[in-house]
Amino acid sequence: MAICDRRKTINRGALEENILAIIDASEAKDSQDAHDDRIAFLEAVRATSIVSESRTQPSYKICQAVFKILRIEKSLELIITSYQLLNELDKCFPRVYLSGIDQLESTNKHMTELVVVKEAWSPFIFSLEIASSERGAAKDAEGLLDSSGFLILIQYLADVADENTFQSCDTKSLGKMLLFQYLVNILEGDFIPRKTMYEETTNWILLRESLLNMLLVSRKINFKSLMKDCLTIMCKLYQICIGFSDDVVCPDNSVSKSTKKCDVAVEITSLEVGKNTSIAVRKLLNMIMELDTCKNKADAQGCTTRADGVRTPLVEIILDELTYNNDILQPFLQVFDDPKLKLEVVEQYFWKYISKPSVRTRRSNGSADDTTFIGALKCFSNVTSTRSIIKKIGTEEAQLLLVHGFQAYLSVPSRQYPDEDNSHGNPESRSSSVIDICKNMISAFKSLRTAAEHMEILLCSKEALFMAATILSVNS
Template identity: 45%
Template sequence: MEKSRRRAASNRGIEENTLAILESFCEHDSSHVHDDRLAFLDAVRFASIVPENGPPPTNKMMEAIFEIMREAKSLELIVVCYQLLCELEKHFPRVYLSNGEDKQVPSSKTAELVVFEKAWLPFAVGSDVASNDKHVAKKGSKEPVDAVGFHLLLQNLCELANETESSEPKLEVLAKMVLFQYLVYIFEADFLPRNHNFLENSDWISLRDSLVNKLMGSRRINYKDLTKDSLFVLCNLSVAHTPTECDVETTEISIPDVIDNDSDLAFALALSFPETVKCTLKAVQKLLEVMMELDLSRKKADTQGLTTRADGARTPVVELIMDELSYDKDLISPFLQAFDNPRLKLEIIVQYIQKYNVKPYTRKRKSADSQGEAAVTGFFKCFLNSTTIKGIVKKVGAEAVQVLLAQVLQACMSIPKEKLLEEISDLKDDGERSPLVHICKNIISAFTKLRETDEHLQILPIGKEALFTAASVLSSKS
């Protein structure tokens, strides 16, 4: 008890000392606002992160950092705040799995879920009863972002994807993208340990309390629109900005050490903006992934009788995505190229092609305990004869079918062998030990039968690449 009192007193002392640095710009328009804010951020870093056992920042300190990031007129402040907030989340997570005092997610199934209920959050979880909808996403607001504010951020990204030039100053657009990245980072950090705990211990209550579940269940937004907007941003914004391997957790923006005039700011924005867009796209994908994983766990909870009427009913995100891809088939290629989670991509493609199969193939379960079916087997069953192929091509289009086949191969090549084996039920019948060899044979066979249905069919570059890759794999394994 005495130790906790001393720690609390120490935290209050750090809070008073660091927040005192901000008084200069809180009381008047100081010419040293930028420097004072940077000094405050450095003070928090040196107090909480640099020491091996530094105390966590107080809620007021976290609120101050978040407020600075949202109202900053400096690219440097936006980036420093974002990086500091992410570092603090890593050092002092609100939710984590632990065996004792270890805050790293362990491999042991005996890990316990630890949740700090009183920890500061940038997202207003109890916002369904709030009365003011418009201030939450505005620059300079001291309130946490609620479900409406988060959706407004996503809609701003939609506008950016729909316009060659935004009507807003580029710095403000960048600030909104960084804010969106941070919120998605928080959603993911909150969801992953809860979902791991659910999969191991069937603890649906903790998963139900996750931020992303509260976001999707909010009565103040339509989660279907949220999903559609996410899909739109991922498809359209990625056309001009192809995503690279970058992690939302470790976004780094290159900026000059000193920005003291408009030309330096313009130069810094020119350097940082494309990379920020790429990382924002990665954040949009992370959001979709988390929502899909939640749906999968929710389905498992339903089968185990863990859900109640209070949980309500939701159309799975995968089905919403399939509906949009069915409505606008031009979205298929950009979406599958931008969405690079192989397991979920495979799930989407398999369900999509089954939807248009003339005679849907009933996939058999490998065991009574298995949650998934032989997805790859079911997919290639649709390409066994010309009748089913003609029916699919008529409804989907020959170009879309080629894209789907190529993306299936790409996804399967990224899935570990052990996991891939679970998706193939007829591997033993084929006499093959390598699942990838089995898939490559089916890819070549599918393209061959596709060509047989239309001798004038032009194989797209992505189809030729898939055929070349499949043939290379077979030749290397022979």
């Protein structure tokens, strides 16, 4: 048996050497033959690791070679092929995953274990010390990204997100966008199983050791600057590629028209890649907000240490950016579609400008509204308070926040509602709450119309009001 295993190891090693020889032969060359060799290399890796029935996990060197093609290649075919291959490899050979464990039959219990393959290849390097002997010296880590490299990539994409720059995109820009998408996929694949396990065990160490947390706590990056760039990329690319606003991308300068600076293949690809890059940024922001929530919980339980560092919660950075840059409010609310997190942003935005409710005491006869979306809606119940709010926020901004908050509220599963503790598992209470919020929504817009007589009702506002009226008529 040992001889068999040894033979398999030798055969696998010989096969990998042959595959690597293909890419080594084209090293430092930029010709059609070199291009063909690299395509052959990627196909060989896919054949042995993905397609083959007896597929084998590729070595560190092979993964690094594929990743290097994604990072430095100028050919659109090679960039896309290497990107797709890296994602396929990550799905087939995950670095972090959950594994079910069956306990003794007598207990009839099923437990979950977090499996972390420490020796697996990763595109990130957060230390110059590399433990694995297969990886060799630190100089062999060429092509991997540390925190500063990730920051530089984000800054580059923020420049690409400019409308004029995007119109003259090239394969380098597409390669950078696909590189970012792949890195977010890696961060997500590492974070999601850890978060799932954390929710079961409340073991903060699981998330502390996540790639996402290690990336963000690095002193090599300015977290606020990084997040502001991310918001710029997400909103601007969404505007360019989706075109949800009336004045986005002038038809005469549309990126769909062929230009001398951008060949047809790159131009056709750029819109899809740009849209997916905006979505990838959204995924990254979602994960960071979830990490912040978990960290706050761990901190309240005394599980964090000084080594975890202190940084501004992402929600606060988002609120500041939305406050001082109204141009991104609408695209942000449009593209940031996680209802639970969006509702949190809308609530905090409102309560940043609405006077906080009085604190209820033992002698209080009534119950004060808490700082939730329902509480914010009730602040629009009379004209006086509504005028006070729109002086600080603006009528159009108030409409957008009300509409998206209303939609998010209806979309969040009832078990996740932070403001309905008494309605968990109670369908009647949940239904009553929805009816109340619909009534408050209609009342809020009546107050808005009275407070701002010349206000133009946005199309999304009309749709939300129609939805609220429909819900009320069905439940009447």
